[in-house]
Amino acid sequence: MYRSHSCGELRASHINTEVTLAGWVQKSRDKGFMVWVDLRDRYGITQLIFDEERTPKEMMEKAKSLGREFVIQVTGTVIDREAKNAKMPTGDVEVLVSKLEILNASVTPPFTIEDKTDGGEDIRMKYRYLDIRRNPVKDSLIFRHKVAMEVRKYLSDQEFIEVETPYLIKSTPEGARDFVVPSRMNEGQFYALPQSPQTFKQLLMVGGMDKYFQIVKCFRDEDLRADRQPEFTQIDCEMAFVEQEDILNVFEGLTRHLLKEVNNVEVEKFPRMLYDDAMRLYGNDKPDIRFGMEFGELNAVTQHKDFGVFNSAELVVGIAVPGGNAYTRKEIDNIIKWVKRPQVGALGMIYARVNEDGTFKSSVDKFYDQEDLAKWAEITGAKPGDLVCVLSGETNKVRAQLSALRMELAERLGLRDPKVFAPLWVIDFPLLELDEETGHYHAMHHPFTSPKPGQMELLDTDPGAVKANAYDLVLNGNEIGGGSIRIHDKQMQATMLKHLGFSEEDAKAQFGFLMDAFEYGAPPHGGLAFGLDRLVAILGGQETIRDFIAFPKNNSGRDVMIDAPAFIDDDQLKELSLRLDIQA
Numbered sequence: 001m002y003r004s005h006s007c008g009e010l011r012a013s014h015i016n017t018e019v020t021l022a023g024w025v026q027k028s029r030d031k032g033f034m035v036w037v038d039l040r041d042r043y044g045i046t047q048l049i050f051d052e053e054r055t056p057k058e059m060m061e062k063a064k065s066l067g068r069e070f071v072i073q074v075t076g077t078v079i080d081r082e083a084k085n086a087k088m089p090t091g092d093v094e095v096l097v098s099k100l101e102i103l104n105a106s107v108t109p110p111f112t113i114e115d116k117t118d119g120g121e122d123i124r125m126k127y128r129y130l131d132i133r134r135n136p137v138k139d140s141l142i143f144r145h146k147v148a149m150e151v152r153k154y155l156s157d158q159e160f161i162e163v164e165t166p167y168l169i170k171s172t173p174e175g176a177r178d179f180v181v182p183s184r185m186n187e188g189q190f191y192a193l194p195q196s197p198q199t200f201k202q203l204l205m206v207g208g209m210d211k212y213f214q215i216v217k218c219f220r221d222e223d224l225r226a227d228r229q230p231e232f233t234q235i236d237c238e239m240a241f242v243e244q245e246d247i248l249n250v251f252e253g254l255t256r257h258l259l260k261e262v263n264n265v266e267v268e269k270f271p272r273m274l275y276d277d278a279m280r281l282y283g284n285d286k287p288d289i290r291f292g293m294e295f296g297e298l299n300a301v302t303q304h305k306d307f308g309v310f311n312s313a314e315l316v317v318g319i320a321v322p323g324g325n326a327y328t329r330k331e332i333d334n335i336i337k338w339v340k341r342p343q344v345g346a347l348g349m350i351y352a353r354v355n356e357d358g359t360f361k362s363s364v365d366k367f368y369d370q371e372d373l374a375k376w377a378e379i380t381g382a383k384p385g386d387l388v389c390v391l392s393g394e395t396n397k398v399r400a401q402l403s404a405l406r407m408e409l410a411e412r413l414g415l416r417d418p419k420v421f422a423p424l425w426v427i428d429f430p431l432l433e434l435d436e437e438t439g440h441y442h443a444m445h446h447p448f449t450s451p452k453p454g455q456m457e458l459l460d461t462d463p464g465a466v467k468a469n470a471y472d473l474v475l476n477g478n479e480i481g482g483g484s485i486r487i488h489d490k491q492m493q494a495t496m497l498k499h500l501g502f503s504e505e506d507a508k509a510q511f512g513f514l515m516d517a518f519e520y521g522a523p524p525h526g527g528l529a530f531g532l533d534r535l536v537a538i539l540g541g542q543e544t545i546r547d548f549i550a551f552p553k554n555n556s557g558r559d560v561m562i563d564a565p566a567f568i569d570d571d572q573l574k575e576l577s578l579r580l581d582i583q584a
Contacts, residue, residue: 008044012092014078022073025066035063047094059100069106075099126560140547144536154257160211165200172510177221182576193219199514201238205525206517213237227544230557238527251528262539275429283403288477290422291415293319293406296380307367313392320380321409324387325353339405346401350390354382418541424474431468445470449484459499480535483528490518
């Protein structure tokens with residue numbers, strides 16, 4: 001064996017023990033007559049000592065030649081460390097080396113392998129295998145493993161069975177573009193990589209598996225935002241003979257288990273919030289409820305004066321910023337500039353200061369008196385010392401704009417504590433969304449989501465009013481899981497696809513295998529999928545998922561380490577019956 005102990009294992013109880021260690025040189029300090037080397041592996045760091053009084057001259061020279069990230073093996077005796085380091089678990093001891101072997105030399109790394117590195121993100125992505133040696137990344141990957149193990153433990157104890165489903169499947173419309181894979185043996189035909197195992201997990205319910213889960217890779221060829229990946233991991237789950245409440249209870253249990261076992265946090269309350277209320281009070285369907293600043297709709301108390309901006313607006317809505325009256329005029333002007341950024345898109349912002357004496361001072365004092373402004377404060381819940389921020393415009397747009405402002409101000413005020421966890425179920429989503437460009441409806445979740453009981457007939461008369469038997473689990477302003485009760489009846493599924501614009505022929509071609517299965521005694525079923533990457537990041541106190549993925553891609557969907565995607569040669573193209581037609 002290359003080692004008898006790890007570099008994080010040795011303690012005072014090992015003094016006078018001969019050990020063999022192997023790892024990477026973190027750093028060395030050459031004092032001429034003495035050389036100290038910090039040896040690192042996944043488990044920690046042990047200090048090595050080479051002393052010219054006790055170390056042969058040839059080995060001493062070899063020790064002096066060691067550079068950062070050299071891979072070495074040493075044998076020596078554990079001795080008491082004179083200058084102890086209380087910050088290191090191994091800080092009471094060091095190893096007096098009697099044998100040194102260089103297993104592999106290293107060129108100078110492009111950035112320092114330390115917790116606080118001098119490497120920018122681009123260079124660390126290119127040399128990700130070096131970045132993984134750093135404690136923040138290494139610990140994040142170990143943390144991810146711990147979460148995954150606790151997921152498997154909890155679900156297995158609940159009698160779920162882990163079943164693998166295929167990666168090479170048929171392309172079906174599920175909301176995003178598919179990644180496609182050409183088939184050499186079936187000329188001109190293509191597999192698709194799964195956006196989710198949706199139809200397969202439903203077929204497993206038809207197959208009688210009753211409770212299924214899988215920690216599975218999913219693929220979506222969509223325009224990437226700052227914290228998305230083209231390939232991501234789901235905790236995918238499905239249950240038979242269940243209603244919505246059964247599923248919510250099981251996965252509340254899983255979330256509680258993870259918070260307790262991973263974070264040592266007890267969370268009892270999982271509030272339920274209607275989708276319509278989430279949009280009305282927070283402007284989005286994944287509200288962060290660790291803090292207040294709920295929306296107050298102000299149409300009734302603003303559209304009675306001669307202020308045209310408000311009078312012409314579909315919605316006038318505000319929030320109370322706690323302590324915001326302390327902002328200077330310059331700080332408020334900067335907030336106004338922030339909401340006018342293209343990413344937010346507001347045309348401006350009206351504000352009202354709530355003074356400590358109960359009086360008000362607003363940017364529209366010309367139009368609104370003290371009595372008016374008092375109503376603004378009452379509706380938004382503003383107290384003396386607060387600031388009321390008001391936006392107006394088209395309902396959906398202004399809600400999204402104020403939601404972005406709410407989150408930004410909460411960040412500035414330190415209200416988004418990563419050590420505080422506030423889960424929330426959002427339920428009763430619309431079944432369909434209207435595409436304003438085409439005028440057609442599409443499924444808000446996916447085509448297999450069932451409507452709420454008794455609402456199927458509304459599809460013919462008022463499709464936008466139909467609620468889905470669907471639910472999202474939100475944690476700290478992030479959707480960490482979502483699911484629905486599925487359609488399990490062939491005729492209902494055919495009706496749903498018809499309303500989504502599928503012809504009978506298209507429905508059969510795309511989903512005939514699933515609807516055929518429904519004719520063989522499909523049980524009522526439903527499920528939920530967690531986004532593992534996002535869940536792990538939030539449990540780890542982070543907003544970004546990248547450090548919790550071993551080999552992530554950049555914002556352009558490229559792996560800059562292996563330089564993928566890449567062109568393939570002409571022989572491969574010919575073998576796959578493909579010809580490139582790249583437009584300049």
